[in-house]
Amino acid sequence: MTVPVQAEITVPAPLLRLEDVEVTYRRPDGVAVRAVRGASLDVNAGEVVGLVGESGCGKSSLGRAAVGLERLTAGSVSFQGQPVTALGRHPRPAALRPLQLLFQDPYSSLNPRRKVGHQLADGLRASGEAATRARIEELLDLVAMPSSAADHYPHEFSGGQRQRLAIGRALAARPLVLIADEPVSALDASAQATIVTLLGELRDETGIGILFISHDLGVVRQIAQKVAVMYLGKIVESGAIDAVWRRPRHPYTEALIAAAPVADGAGRLPGGLAGEVPDPSAPPSGCSFHPRCPVAEAECTAVDPPPLRIDDDHVGNDRAAGDHVARCLFALRPAPSTARDTDKEMSS
Amino acid sequence: MSVATPSAAPPPAAAAREALLEVSGLSVTRRERRDWVKLVDGVDLSLGRGEVLGVCGESGSGKTLTSLAVLGLLPPALKVTGSIRYRGEELRGASRRRLRAVRGREIAVVWQDPSTSLHPLLNVGTQLTEHLRYHLGLDGAAAERRAIDLLGSVRVPDPAAALRARPHEFSGGLRQRIAIAIALACEPKILLADEPTTALDVTVQAEILRLLRELVDERQVSVILISHDLGVVSSLADRVQVMYAGRVVESGRREQVIASPRHPYTRALLAALPGGAGPGSRIQAIPGSPPLPGHLAAGCAFHPRCGFAVASCTSSPPALAPVEGGILLACPIDPFGPK
Numbered sequence: 001m002t003v004p005v006q007a008e009i010t011v012p013a014p015l016l017r018l019e020d021v022e023v024t025y026r027r028p029d030g031v032a033v034r035a036v037r038g039a040s041l042d043v044n045a046g047e048v049v050g051l052v053g054e055s056g057c058g059k060s061s062l063g064r065a066a067v068g069l070e071r072l073t074a075g076s077v078s079f080q081g082q083p084v085t086a087l088g089r090h091p092r093p094a095a096l097r098p099l100q101l102l103f104q105d106p107y108s109s110l111n112p113r114r115k116v117g118h119q120l121a122d123g124l125r126a127s128g129e130a131a132t133r134a135r136i137e138e139l140l141d142l143v144a145m146p147s148s149a150a151d152h153y154p155h156e157f158s159g160g161q162r163q164r165l166a167i168g169r170a171l172a173a174r175p176l177v178l179i180a181d182e183p184v185s186a187l188d189a190s191a192q193a194t195i196v197t198l199l200g201e202l203r204d205e206t207g208i209g210i211l212f213i214s215h216d217l218g219v220v221r222q223i224a225q226k227v228a229v230m231y232l233g234k235i236v237e238s239g240a241i242d243a244v245w246r247r248p249r250h251p252y253t254e255a256l257i258a259a260a261p262v263a264d265g266a267g268r269l270p271g272g273l274a275g276e277v278p279d280p281s282a283p284p285s286g287c288s289f290h291p292r293c294p295v296a297e298a299e300c301t302a303v304d305p306p307p308l309r310i311d312d313d314h315v316g317n318d319r320a321a322g323d324h325v326a327r328c329l330f331a332l333r334p335a336p337s338t339a340r341d342t343d344k345e346m347s348s
Numbered sequence: 349m350s351v352a353t354p355s356a357a358p359p360p361a362a363a364a365r366e367a368l369l370e371v372s373g374l375s376v377t378r379r380e381r382r383d384w385v386k387l388v389d390g391v392d393l394s395l396g397r398g399e400v401l402g403v404c405g406e407s408g409s410g411k412t413l414t415s416l417a418v419l420g421l422l423p424p425a426l427k428v429t430g431s432i433r434y435r436g437e438e439l440r441g442a443s444r445r446r447l448r449a450v451r452g453r454e455i456a457v458v459w460q461d462p463s464t465s466l467h468p469l470l471n472v473g474t475q476l477t478e479h480l481r482y483h484l485g486l487d488g489a490a491a492e493r494r495a496i497d498l499l500g501s502v503r504v505p506d507p508a509a510a511l512r513a514r515p516h517e518f519s520g521g522l523r524q525r526i527a528i529a530i531a532l533a534c535e536p537k538i539l540l541a542d543e544p545t546t547a548l549d550v551t552v553q554a555e556i557l558r559l560l561r562e563l564v565d566e567r568q569v570s571v572i573l574i575s576h577d578l579g580v581v582s583s584l585a586d587r588v589q590v591m592y593a594g595r596v597v598e599s600g601r602r603e604q605v606i607a608s609p610r611h612p613y614t615r616a617l618l619a620a621l622p623g624g625a626g627p628g629s630r631i632q633a634i635p636g637s638p639p640l641p642g643h644l645a646a647g648c649a650f651h652p653r654c655g656f657a658v659a660s661c662t663s664s665p666p667a668l669a670p671v672e673g674g675i676l677l678a679c680p681i682d683p684f685g686p687k
Contacts, residue, residue: 054549055520158637159407188407188576193620194633215549218622222631259554261579263621265607269561269583270554276519 014042015209016177020075023061033281035061037233043177043209050220051213053230056277063181063213067101097127100175104182106162110154116165117150123172143168143198160191177209184219196223218260221245229253232280232288239324243312249326251293305329368537368570369395373430376413385642388413389594398568402585404578406638410594411574415540420447453483456531460543462523466515472526473511479533498529502559521552542574557583578617582606590614593639593649596668600675610677610684612654656683
């Protein structure tokens with residue numbers, strides 16, 4: 001995923017391809033902030049790709065770049081072979097309609113003053129379709145909401161239901177790829193489960209591709225086939241989710257896995273990760289993660305680790321397993337950590 | 349930790365017995381046209397010294413209302429009944445003056461979202477020393493010294509500079525640390541933490557949970573930890589209370605309630621978490637949605653979403669009754685009880 005792969009003849013071109021994307025913002029004081037520092041990522045049909053990292057790691061900027069909401073300073077985004085360029089003030093080209101964005105907060109992404117049915121109708125008309133009652137009910141049905149929901153206002157629904165309605169509105173455009181930016185972070189645990197299950201079903205039933213952006217690797221593991229872990233604007237590890245989860249090769253990925261609390265009643269505190277994502281306008285030298293890294297050595301402060309391809313022990317015929325890549329100088333060290341030894345069953 | 353607790357802490361074993369906060373039969377009702385709608389219905393809660401009580405449930409289960417009622421912060425339109433005793437003193441119906449003295453000084457709160465709970469225009473020092481002046485009567489210089497100690501104790505880097513900064517200059521995690529420092533300013537006996545990590549990254553959440561553990565261990569502060577996430581509760585709480593539709597449906601020691609839950613709702617909440625129903629398990633959503641107050645199903649409010657409901661579940665709301673292992677359970681069917 002991260003390393004430009006020589007086109008394999010058998011694999012069809014991905015629906016959405018991000019290549020060496022860079023996004024730079026200018027702060028009010030004129031300092032350039034490189035939010036995304038060269039990230040590559042593919043989303044194929046029927047595939048959920050998780051994009052994981054802490055706040056400030058650039059994952060939302062990358063997601064916005066993927067739909068043309070950010071101007072790229074380098075690299076390219078293409079959707080179905082067509083370039084995706086920053087929209088500016090122009091209307092969205094029809095060719096990009098099947099590329100839709102789903103926002104984090106269903107409280108602010110729906111219009112509070114319009115009935116749900118009208119908002120779904122807007123989505124249908126905007127994609128050049130007749131807004132019939134039957135089609136609106138079909139959309140509601142897709143997101144497991146009763147057809148009576150069309151006659152109500154967003155405030156009459158819970159957070160989880162509102163997020164389902166927001167998904168319904170995105171589906172009005174018959175998307176092929178959905179960019180979901182933290183779609184479950186504002187929801188409680190059971191509503192999270194509902195949305196994750198729903199997105200998984202949509203993938204299975206409609207063959208949609210989803211870029212699922214989240215800070216929670218545990219949630220991503222429930223839905224994604226592939227994962228890309230981002231730190232300070234770069235993808236530091238990527239690969240098939242099971243391979244990455246079973247044996248993370250980047251200490252940052254390991255820390256993200258260990259930080260998730262486990263509901264086992266044992267009273268164990270989750271593993272901490274000291275410090276914060278550094279100021280992206282002045283990234284640390286060498287490996288950006290070295291100031292927080294528990295296993296950093298002297299050379300990590302000097303060398304920016306290149307992507308290393310990891311040869312996982314293949315389990316089954318996992319086509320994606322060969323794509324496990326990590327940007328850590330020690331990624332190829334044999335059996336380094338015991339991070340997930342406690343639950344080997346996870347891999348089954 | 350650089351700020352010492354003046355009172356000598358009793359050993360934790362003895363501490364658990366001394367009930368600091370004793371809530372019984374707490375109900376919150378709202379007038380709706382001609383009816384009174386129950387939002388919280390007969391909640392009992394007790395908190396010992398140095399103890400962490402986890403309160404868990406979906407949005408709308410009454411967790412936050414319960415804590416607001418304890419603090420006397422509910423609007424007058426909501427009627428509170430029952431008893432709220434803090435160290436033997438009845439707080440329900442206490443004067444506003446008395447409640448102001450208790451809040452912040454004895455019982456302090458950490459809210460969910462540090463970007464809204466901190467004042468955006470006042471610098472951190474002003475917000476932190478306000479408490480110290482009001483409750484402890486410290487003068488400017490003494491308050492500032494103490495504020496620097498407090499920020500250091502929650503590991504905010506460069507505390508002296510932080511005092512002069514405004515909240516937006518900090519990350520979400522640091523803001524929550526500052527909010528915790530403000531809550532701790534007057535060395536309260538009870539910290540009420542309402543979803544303190546929900547707005548944060550998992551890594552930051554882990555750090556905040558570790559900080560709270562440290563505060564409990566070193567200062568013997570008692571914590572009511574409100575969270576929708578049984579994983580968060582599992583890592584910190586000694587006892588767990590699960591709420592549904594304004595009632596407690598299961599309560600007991602953490603290792604029992606979370607490792608071998610008895611109520612179908614507790615099971616369902618766990619199954620909704622990644623890995624919650626055992627390693628490698630797929631998350632399962634709870635069918636349906638939590639009911640709205642005033643629209644509860646007859647009998648057990650959970651029965652429409654429960655896979656184990658039988659005809660008798662629709663008759664009357666089950667009472668919370670002790671079962672073996674010191675668990676209190678509001679489910680007469682008890683499908684997960686010993687065979």
